[in-house]
Amino acid sequence: MSPNTPETHYDVLIIGGGILGLASAYYATARGLKTLVVDQYGIGNDTNSSKGLERMFRLMQDNESEARLAEASLAIWTELQRASGKTLLASDDLIFFGHRDAPMTTEGNVQHIKHTMDSMGMPYEYLDSPAAIHKRFPMFNLAAMPDDYVGLVQAASASINVQEAARTFLFAARQTDLLHVLDKHAVIQVAPLKDQAGYTLLTEADGRSVTVHGKHLITCPGVWADSVLKGFGLKQAPGWKIWKMSYAYWPLKENPPKIPIWFEFGNIDASDQGTFYGFPPLDFSPDRHNMVKMSADYTYDTYDAPSAIQPGVNPRLMEELVAHLDQLIAPNAVDATQYQHAGTCLYSMSPDGKLVIGRIPTAPGQQSFHAGASMCVMESGRAFKYAPLFGRILVELAVDGHTRYQHDLDIFSSTRDGLFEPST
Template sequence: MTTSKGVYDVIVIGAGIEGSSSAYNLVKQGLRVLLLDQFPLPHSRGSSHGQSRITRYVYEDEFYVRMMVDAFPLWSRLEQESGVELFTNCGVLDIRRGGCPGMRRALDALRAHNIPHESLSSPELQRRFPVLTTGQGDVAIWDPNGGLLRADQALRAFQTVFKQLGGVIHDNEPVTSVTPGSQVVIATTKSVYTSANVVFAAGPWSGPLCASVGLHLPLKPIRISVFYWRASDDYREMYGSSQFPCFIDSRGGGSHFHTYGLPISEYPGLVKVCPHEGPSIDPDDRDKGTDDSWTEEGTLATVKSTFKGLATTPSIREYCIYTETPDKHPFLDQHPRFPNIIVAAGFSGHGFKLAPVIGKAVTELVLKKVPTYNMKPFKIDRFEPRSHL
């Protein structure tokens, strides 16, 4: 599959997990695909770097559970194609307040798709996972088929298979302009390309990119601190992935900050416990001195109240970026005026696990196929009048 004179069927802007999955799915359709990224690959400036992410079935929204029904086998297919192990099945705990509406919605969504799960009371939770301390009224959903994804390896696997199938990757090549039309013209710092279709999957840079073609979306990049906490010698084995699951703490309020975490899997003896929120930032100046001490304080409160044997100061702090929308659902839709421009942005910190089906959905939009999934929650016009031309 060769391409000459910079002419493609699809150009994907952004080689993060969503862009790379989209490019991988598109090239499988026999299309000539160029994947562009502004930074040299691999890089740690956006939202797809790092060693691990949570993957799970449990969601409050049925449409996400439906997508995860396909995502799990698609991750397995990528493992087979790349020859790389990407998934560790350690399970996922979703800890909540008893009786909360979100708990009922999540259970209903799992039942709708016959997904194996258990509801655990606080005593049952602590019996099964003795490193945990939870309140009397707390409950949890146990998702036994969830676990962790090897993020950097997953991203590399998509890109490797994409190139094996004839796809082209140009990194260290920022886009300088996009000119819509029946053939979209993409100018970069190095060249000019034309394409019948373009996919915007630029993560925290998607807002300005969309604005350049008259589309103003409520996308807010925020900086997320990634903390690693040392487990004491007495508890270290209990925090390993053979005994301890990934978790999401959705309780909120009081000493319970909205956090998520993973077992020891990246740094020896360190458990990953992180906030699910952070300050608004400019992605081009991510590391400037924005005050986010409150994120460490809130996460520490959860660490102290919920986890036995963890240090009260993080050993390592790293950063990544979420690009949030007001309802925490992404934009996955055609440009209202230029339908050959597809937007895939605003995944609000929970898009990595969905990447295989996001790539499938993007491909269906490009090829104008009947969508497999419920696309209504992802429409560009759902925030009118803010999402306008």
């Protein structure tokens, strides 16, 4: 055990030191609960889904529940930003654009998102043609956009500063003196205590074992979910996949046109192919100064288990990305063939592409739950924006057994069909 964790009994145990584990630690310690975070690769590791510099915050969603959750999350991000004095959100216009009747993708499609915004009375700007998109954002070449392209622009959007957000949760939790961290320890066994009195975790690091006990357990294990779920008699169903996503950064040319946060729904079949996105230049790291991150939101690298993941960016995907950007992005913005800092990051993709957050069922599909425990698994490439809210929800579910946000969480239910199987 590391020197700062001399104790073995906690109010709350958290498996996973990614953004959701840290947000949960922030809320647990704020409630005066002695809390332990355990991470197999260490907090701030470069392997998990929370690595990197930036994530999109958006209210534009393809359903009302997610839009309401995003609104609630924005309120907390804003408060955290004010209280910490740190820049957690860099506000900017976000444009969603693509075929008027594009099929659904894991991120929705233009029509569904427009419908949600309309039914909720949320303000946005509608660009009804490629010419209108090009006029508003000349960085998108008119000739590259099919005739049926339309766009939605919303100003209440932002690039989230990933590393600053993680530091802010961690710093605030540490300030309470209630946070302990077991870095680079893998949880190899989760065992409920008798009479539902809590949980015991067996952890291992370099051949050394440490056992800790807690009244409540929160699990945010990302793509390693099966390593934790087996302690609850569950495993992920075969439809669950790990998506390895490839991305890179492009240096901006001198005096480029304005670059918003953008997402293109260019898919014409029912796949995600044709979906691309990018960020404006951000000051989140000195070595990315005056560069923009751009990526495809589809992949050729899917895996059934973390042990199968092959390292490295996918050359075919990078070729397609460069070819697409070469057409789409104005030549006075970037040279699409000249990218740097190419990398990968992992999505934990559920069978239906939706998140899973809730209490942990006693059997697949059952409405009975393990006492005192909650989880967020299968974050499906979209949970960062919800981190402060989900941290709060995970603590409420594990400690109180219920959350005030339950109504909007039903679409993410941990008991919906096809998520889990019994583990043998």
